[in-house]
Amino acid sequence: MSTVLDPTFPILQPGVGDIHGDHYLRATTDKVLWGRLPCRTDAPVLTVAPGATITIDTVSHEGMLDDQGSDPRAYFRAHGVHDSAVLIDAIDIAANVSRDPGADGPHVINGPIRVEGALPGDLLKITVVRLDPRVPYGVISSRHGKGALAGELPRHAQNVSVFTPIERRGDSWAGVLPLTDDGDAVVEFPLAPFLGTMGVAIDADERPHSVPPGSHGGNIDINLLVAGAVLYLPVQVDGALAYVGDPHFAQGDGEVALTALEASLRATLRFDLVPHAKALADFGELDGPLIRTTEYLVPTGLDPDLNAAMRSCVRAALALLQARYGMAEHLAYAYLSAATDFNLSQVVDIVCGVHARIRVADFTAVDRG
Template sequence: MILETGTVLQPGSGPIPAPLYLPASEANTLWGWLPCETDRAVLTIDPGDVVTIDTVSHEGILDDQGRDPVAYFARHGVPAEAVLDDAVAIAASEGRRDPAVDGPHGVTGPIAVRGAEPGDVLTMTVLEATPRVPYGVISNRHGRGALAGELPRGELGLSVSVFASVEDDPSGGGLVGRLPRTPGGPVSVSFPLRPFLGIMGVAVAGPERPHSVPPGSHGGNIDINLLVAGTSLHLPVQVPGALAYVGDPHFAQGDGEVALTAMEASLRATIRFDLVKRQDARALFGEISGPLAETADYLVPTGLDEDLDVAVQKCVRAALDLLEARFGMEESLGYAYLSAATDFDISQVVDLVKGVHARIRVSDFDE
């Protein structure tokens, strides 16, 4: 669903496609941390249920931006009524976040899925991802990014946040993001929006919440830009009920996300939650040990590690396991196929744990 330029989806307002709705209220969100086994579900559903979930971007609510989204976005010409009420409430909440140790991301959930047990696979299918506001922010901050220590340049200080507007594409191609024009420069830059959730995950076992920045076998901050509407993410369940969650909404992102963030902005996502029991999961996915994405065209195994070389190796191994389980492909033939026909893309290099994902074309296989 694409709304008209300028539309703002305040909590509970506008289209809510699913019969179940989860707003991003203070009670329904974590800030900077992901759910663990001991967290209480804010919603309990059955396998196959569809839920419309509001998410709030961290851009504009963080301490180094003033923790006042109304004032922050006013500096970019955004009126107060176009700032999300739930973003204002989260930013104003006391004692929720310590900027010295906590992650930046707002996370909506967790959602318990009845019957989910460790060893099963939870499939989250994104049916819609709708912008809640007509603007976003792209940041190079916190001493991070692919060129940490080099950018931002000294005269810009320690933080650069670029405001990006959402506009109608003059060619009729929907909505685009537009960057400010370089002072004195002749070029105006716009790019297509491809909204997706950077964080999709399940809870980890034990009583300790994971930090929201590094992704892992639980999913979390995987930042795979293929996960737009119409795609799925398969995750190995680690705790009873799965305790799923979403967050880190994006309007657009290039593979790599090199500056630290991409075009970050709040989304309303409608997601179907399906459960694949252990035996069926092994036949479909093999020994799935981490996030596996699926689009209409590709199976997308992943590799995650602090070392990008190791992340690639893990992704290749995951791809080989998938080829054997799904298509009965012998290892040496699978290795040859991956080398000849499969792209291995860098998901992101800025989240402490780096991500790689492979795009295996399903049309190559005659099933």
């Protein structure tokens, strides 16, 4: 199948197009990390007051990695993409930002961002205001040693990176994949953009690897974090030192092949603080990420062992129901079994993720807001 990109799609090069936030953070080489996450010793690239919105140009690592040639222009040109549709910040980062392929993760990380007044014990509240695709294509990759079928797929020694254009379907966009390498028949799937990595700096002197998620958030890969969703993260260091990255156009729960549809986004986010006392009253003592959507409260469980991640998520859900609604533990356990779905966030990031979807409508009569 030949690549034909929609000529009407607006390529969001740095500084091009609408900027919806109070602040604008470009992905310049001095404002990103590649393969590592911020820690307490990192200096902020931007400082904002609580309530501020920031528009952030995020960059997908796909097309930049060493096993793809470390040259986004050449990589995407080989897939029929004109040079004008290759992001210049991706080209600059690939050429000028240091990364050790053997020791560092793949993700390009924007930040850290200092939020004035944030203290350990508070919650950083990140609201996803909007997510705009920067290019009309992405990549889905599978590599040996990674993925749900590590060592089995891909069938040969090299990585398999599947170039995936997106096409307009009415008022929305769809990802398009061929059924076979040499055929023109295609399968289409809807886009649901989100940021796979959203986190706060750890209280340590060494930057953590960008792949495994943890209590700091990081690479949680939860596809519910679309526009309108909210992520709560326990602050570990003064100022929170927040960061984002790993943009996706779409991902199925589990993300079994190692990556999903990885592609660059322009993200507009609002950063607020929930003081410790209010955080305790609203959610109890959180020790990891919590998501809220219009439909669900979403506690999480993280562990290298998937069974342990599941148990951790159940415990987090029980604690949330007890703290927020005063629900007796044995009744909360029964409710979760009868009415709550537990989903695999991802099984490919060293630390596995499970998240629960607790319907907020079930608690309308007792919800404190």
